[in-house]
Amino acid sequence: MNVIFAQLLNGLDKGGAYALIALGLTLVFGTLGVVNFAHGALFMLGAFCAVTFRYLITLETVTVDPEKLSPWGAPLEIRTPLAQNWLGDFGAVLIDYSVPISILLAIPVMLVIGVVMERGLIKHFYRRTHAEQILVTFGLAIVLQEIVRSVFGANPIPQPAPQDLRGAADFGVWLGMAPNVLTYPLWRLVYFLFSIGIIGAVFAFLHFTTFGMVVRAGMVDRETVGLIGIDIGRRFTIMFGIAAVVAGLAGVMYTPLLPPNYHLGMDFLVLSFVVVVVGGMGSLPGAVAAGFLLGILQSFASMTGVKAIIPGIDQIIIYLVAVVILLVRPRGLMGRRGVMES
Amino acid sequence: MFSLAKKDLLSLGVFALIVLAMPFWLSPLGAAYPALMQKLAIFAIFAVGFNILFGLTGYLSFGHAAFLGIGSYTAVWSFKLLTMNVVPAVVFAVVMSGVFALAIGYLSLRRSGIYFSILTLAFAQMSYSLAYSVLTPITNGETGLLLVQGDPRVLDALFAEPRQGLPVPTLLGLDMSGYAGFYFCAAMLVIAFYLSQKIFASPFGLALRGIKSNQTRMNYTGFNTRPYTLAAFVISGMYAGLAGGLLAVTDPLAGAERMQWTASGEVVLMTILGGVGTLVGPVVGAWLIKYLENIFSAFNESILQRFFSFLPDGLDTFVVTVTSKFVGDGWHLTLGLMFVLVVAFLPGGIMEGIHRIVRSFQRRGDREPDGSLKAQPAE
Numbered sequence: 001m002n003v004i005f006a007q008l009l010n011g012l013d014k015g016g017a018y019a020l021i022a023l024g025l026t027l028v029f030g031t032l033g034v035v036n037f038a039h040g041a042l043f044m045l046g047a048f049c050a051v052t053f054r055y056l057i058t059l060e061t062v063t064v065d066p067e068k069l070s071p072w073g074a075p076l077e078i079r080t081p082l083a084q085n086w087l088g089d090f091g092a093v094l095i096d097y098s099v100p101i102s103i104l105l106a107i108p109v110m111l112v113i114g115v116v117m118e119r120g121l122i123k124h125f126y127r128r129t130h131a132e133q134i135l136v137t138f139g140l141a142i143v144l145q146e147i148v149r150s151v152f153g154a155n156p157i158p159q160p161a162p163q164d165l166r167g168a169a170d171f172g173v174w175l176g177m178a179p180n181v182l183t184y185p186l187w188r189l190v191y192f193l194f195s196i197g198i199i200g201a202v203f204a205f206l207h208f209t210t211f212g213m214v215v216r217a218g219m220v221d222r223e224t225v226g227l228i229g230i231d232i233g234r235r236f237t238i239m240f241g242i243a244a245v246v247a248g249l250a251g252v253m254y255t256p257l258l259p260p261n262y263h264l265g266m267d268f269l270v271l272s273f274v275v276v277v278v279g280g281m282g283s284l285p286g287a288v289a290a291g292f293l294l295g296i297l298q299s300f301a302s303m304t305g306v307k308a309i310i311p312g313i314d315q316i317i318i319y320l321v322a323v324v325i326l327l328v329r330p331r332g333l334m335g336r337r338g339v340m341e342s
Numbered sequence: 343m344f345s346l347a348k349k350d351l352l353s354l355g356v357f358a359l360i361v362l363a364m365p366f367w368l369s370p371l372g373a374a375y376p377a378l379m380q381k382l383a384i385f386a387i388f389a390v391g392f393n394i395l396f397g398l399t400g401y402l403s404f405g406h407a408a409f410l411g412i413g414s415y416t417a418v419w420s421f422k423l424l425t426m427n428v429v430p431a432v433v434f435a436v437v438m439s440g441v442f443a444l445a446i447g448y449l450s451l452r453r454s455g456i457y458f459s460i461l462t463l464a465f466a467q468m469s470y471s472l473a474y475s476v477l478t479p480i481t482n483g484e485t486g487l488l489l490v491q492g493d494p495r496v497l498d499a500l501f502a503e504p505r506q507g508l509p510v511p512t513l514l515g516l517d518m519s520g521y522a523g524f525y526f527c528a529a530m531l532v533i534a535f536y537l538s539q540k541i542f543a544s545p546f547g548l549a550l551r552g553i554k555s556n557q558t559r560m561n562y563t564g565f566n567t568r569p570y571t572l573a574a575f576v577i578s579g580m581y582a583g584l585a586g587g588l589l590a591v592t593d594p595l596a597g598a599e600r601m602q603w604t605a606s607g608e609v610v611l612m613t614i615l616g617g618v619g620t621l622v623g624p625v626v627g628a629w630l631i632k633y634l635e636n637i638f639s640a641f642n643e644s645i646l647q648r649f650f651s652f653l654p655d656g657l658d659t660f661v662v663t664v665t666s667k668f669v670g671d672g673w674h675l676t677l678g679l680m681f682v683l684v685v686a687f688l689p690g691g692i693m694e695g696i697h698r699i700v701r702s703f704q705r706r707g708d709r710e711p712d713g714s715l716k717a718q719p720a721e
Contacts, residue, residue, distance in 0.1 A: 035456055124686065130456045131402045132685055135614060138607055139681030146675035150667050270467060270603060277460055312476030319464040319471075326453055326461055 002172070002182055007299045009171065013188040013257065015295020016195030017043075020250035021272035022279060022287035023202060024243035030219045030282045031236045034122055035130050037137040040269025041144040042244045045113060046106050046251025047260035048148055051157050053102035057083050057095055097162045099256055106248045114244025118237050141265065149262040156259035161187040187256050194253050198246060199288055205242075206284075215239055219282075274322040280335025290333055294318050350539050357622070358532045365521070371633070376520045378636050380592045382629050383527035384585050387534045389612040389624035391581020394541060395574050396610070397619035400554035401451070404459045404606050405466025408446075409439040409579040411473065411601035413586025415480070418487045418596045425497035426509045428518055428526070432587045439583025440576055447575035451568060454557070463603055473598040486597030511591050523592045530588060534581060535625070541577070542621060550574055554619075582609075611677070615684050617693030626692055631677070638676060641669035 021043055028036045060079045068076040083091035094101065121140060125133050160166070165186045172182030206212035218225045218232040225232045251260070258264070275294055279286030300306060302314035313320075325332060346354060360367075361383065368374040392406055413435035420431040450461040473481040481487055489508055498509070511518040518526055541547045552560050553567050560567050590596055599605070608631070616627025646665055650658045668676045688695055 121682070121686070128689075131400075131459070132689060134402070134404075134456070134459065135610065136682055136685040139611075139678045139685060142674055142678030143682065146672060146678060150672055150675065266604070270463060273460055274464060277457070312472055315471035315475050316468045319468045322464045323449065323461060323468075326457055326464075327449060330453055330457060 002177070003303070006182055006184075007303060008296055009182075009184050009188075011296030011299035012192040012292065013195075013295075014298065015292035016192050017250050017254055017268065017291075018272055018275045018295050019288045019291025020195050020198060021247055021268055022275040022291045023199060023284060024247040024250075025272060025276050026279070026282060026284055026287040027202075027239055027243040027246075029276070030284070031215060031239045032118075032122065032126065034125060035133045035137070036122070037134050037269065037273075038117070038141040038144065039137075039243070039247055040265035040267075040272065041141040042110065042113070042247040042265070043251040043254075043268055044145060044148065044260065044262065044265030046110060046248025047255050047264060048152060048251075049106040049109055049248060050099050050102040050159055050252045050255045051152065051260060053105045054095075054098040054159060057081070057098055059083075061085065099159055099161060099252065102252055103249060106252045107245055110245045110248030111241045113248075114241035115237055117244070118240040122240070123237075141269070145262045145265060152262065154262060156261040158259040159255035161190075161256035165190055191253055191257065195250065198249060202242070202246060203284070211235065211238075271318055274318050276332075277322055278325045278332055280332025283332065283334040286332055286334030294321065297321065346536075346539060347543060350543060353621070354532075354536055354539060357535055357625075361528045361531055362525070364524075364528065373633055373636065376524045377592075378632070379524045380527050380588075381632050381636075383524065383531045384588045384592070385609075385612065385628040385632050386625040387527075387531050387588070388582055388585035388609050389616065389628040390531075390534055390538050391578040391585070392609045393578075393613050393618065393620075393624040394538060394581065395578035396613055397624070398542070398547060398550035398554060399571050399574050401454065401571060401575070402459050402610070403450075403462040403575075403578075404603060404610070405446075405462035405464075406578070406582050406609055407603070407605035408466035408469045408601045409443055409582035410586040410589070410605065411469065411596065411598065412442050413439045413583030414590045414596035414600055415473075415487060415586075416583070417587040417590035418489070418594055419480075421489060421495075421511060421590070421594055422487075422493040423496060425495060426511050427497075428511045428513045428591045431511065431591060432530075432584065435587025435590070436580045436583045439586065440580040443576045443579025443583075444572070447572050447579065451571050451575060463606070466601060466603060466606055470598055470601040470603070473601060481596070481598060483598070486595050488595050511594055518591050527588050527592065530584065531625075534584065535621075539621060546570065546573070611681050613691075614689075615680065615691050617691030620691075620693045623691050623693040630692070634676070635673055638669045638673040639671070642666075 021039060024042070025036060025039050028034055028039065058081050060081050063078050063080075065076045065078050070076045081091065081095060083094055085091070087094065117140070121136065122133075125136055128136075167186055168183040169186050169189055170179055170182075171184040171189075173179050206216055214225065214230055214232070215235055218230075218236065222232055251264075254260075271294075272291075275290045276287055278294065279288070279290030297317055298314065301317040307314060364379050364382070365374045368379065373379070388406075388410060392403070395406075396402055416438040417431040417435040420434045424430055446462065446465045450458055450465065453461060474483055491508065495509075513522075513526060516522050549560075549565070549567075549570050552565075553571060557567055586596075586600070589600070609628075612627040612631050613624045614627070615630060616625065617623025646662045646669070647658070650661050650665075652658075653661060666672070684691065690697075
């Protein structure tokens with residue numbers, strides 16, 4: 001029982017990342033009808049927002065103290081981060097919490113990147129075939145990831161979680177079990193809650209604001225909304241920006257779990273496309289549900305007991321699910337009848 | 343059965359001449375060494391085969407590299423178990439990838455459009471992950487499948503004394519390295535091109551084009567399209583297997599990274615860059631990309647500095663820093679940019695570009711330009 005519960009928890013954080021990326025993909029597909037292969041690159045760019053922020057905030061001054069000597073006999077260099085110099089203890093806290101704080105940087109940056117991408121390139125591909133959309137965004141993804149590589153290098157750059165959130169939570173105690181039966185890394189818990197929060201925010205935005213209502217109407221029938229005299233194109237552009245922000249934030253918060261490198265986006269993209277398809281093209285709840293479902297499935301498949309029965313299942317489970325779903329029920333779990341069903 | 347129309351025969355002759363004369367016309371371009379020319383021929387075969395599926399039927403497969411990898415593994419196993427002769431290796435590679443293509447195609451072709459792309463992608467990723475992990479006894483995992491001294495090589499052991507050192511693939515006693523290897527690949531390319539010409543000109547090819555332009559209509563006329571698309575899928579999978587087998591012939595090792603989806607993306611790019619659905623286009627695209635890859639990744643800052651040394655002092659360092667991002671390790675950046683630009687501005691690829699240029703010259707040559715637009719069929 002505990003084992004099953006532990007695997008369930010283990011799947012949640014990865015599922016959260018899948019759900020967030022798939023949510024953005026579905027938003028873009030549902031509004032603009034564009035299959036965006038560069039969405040994984042947006043996730044990666046978000047992660048590198050966190051890297052950049054940490055780099056900036058930990059810029060140091062080096063002062064040489066001639067009085068003290070290092071163990072090698074050279075004058076001791078004292079490094080103090082500028083932020084700590086200027087802001088004192090608050091600066092230290094700022095550095096400690098750099099990952100969550102870099103969200104503030106990531107939101108405007110990702111919004112701008114998203115809008116520029118849509119206006120600059122994707123706009124011209126509304127009327128082209130899906131194949132061409134896939135190809136051009138695939139090329140764009142290569143360009144983005146290579147730019148990141150030339151700036152940040154090819155090695156993964158680890159990002160520490162804040163000190164207070166680094167340990168493990170004794171999850172079992174909260175459920176009335178004995179201590180140390182079921183522990184769970186705190187940051188994963190944070191990531192799960194964060195993804196739930198973002199997903200809730202996106203749904204609330206779509207359902208409880210006028211802007212969201214118009215967007216939803218446009219997703220159903222773009223032409224009619226346009227005929228009423230609403231500039232639906234501009235709103236869809238903003239939705240693209242929001243999808244980019246969602247992907248970016250998913251990337252920012254994922255950095256302590258997986259040190260980001262330049263091909264992070266590609267690794268996640270294929271999986272999240274599978275997630276979208278399993279959930280049903282164009283269905284937002286489907287994308288979220290399928291994200292968590294596949295995350296949990298994957299963590300169950302990597303149990304040693306399961307691997308002993310079917311070797312290698314952990315590597316292919318997601319693709320296997322996708323193949324079965326596509327062949328048996330092509331509109332996915334929650335897809336609308338008739339949307340992309342052939 | 344093996345005859346071609348006169349025009350096709352001519353183009354086949356010219357093509358064969360160009361391919362076989364590669365060592366001559368590539369030497370001024372600084373690319374006339376066998377290892378690169380082998381690659382040029384092999385990837386041209388890969389792209390020609392991919393074009394039979396994507397160019398004729400319009401089905402965009404994102405997992406074709408899997409067949410390339412399967413071909414390589416099969417060929418290396420043939421070297422290990424049977425003989426260093428290349429003929430069985432290539433034949434087995436083609437057959438094995440054909441079998442896999444039949445299975446994967448049978449399932450994937452139940453869907454079309456983006457679903458088909460994702461299905462093929464999923465199958466390819468599955469093969470890739472399995473080759474890396476569970477199938478290590480067959481694929482040798484991360485190290486890649488290599489020839490070793492203790493391989494059985496049953497047939498070779500029957501007929502000849504084992505030589506010292508690692509054996510190399512041979513054809514009729516001729517070592518398949520260097521120019522011999524290139525000419526073997528080139529011959530294969532010419533045969534592959536000929537077969538693709540036959541397919542393009544055949545009723546089968548016409549049916550495939552019909553499927554591309556309107557599959558529903560084909561179905562309504564009582565035409566069962568499934569066997570046709572499946573046949574196209576298997577044929578192009580076999581081409582990929584042939585290419586993979588030849589990769590193993592020229593350099594007998596096989597690794598899983600050949601099956602990764604970026605490799606599948608590369609062949610798509612080759613086909614698109616050259617011109618989808620044209621005969622020569624994929625070959626041109628494959629050559630251009632492999633050539634540029636080779637040239638660009640060899641560049642480094644010192645070469646660039648020499649190249650730009652004619653510029654004024656401050657400017658040249660600036661230009662060098664900017665351009666150095668696009669060469670060497672940054673070659674993929676150039677590739678991605680090329681990808682975006684071609685799809686955006688020249689969806690028909692280089693062949694369309696050439697046609698446009700030729701047409702504009704013809705129009706200028708005429709005293710009275712036609713002026714009238716081509717009649718647009720009603721939707």
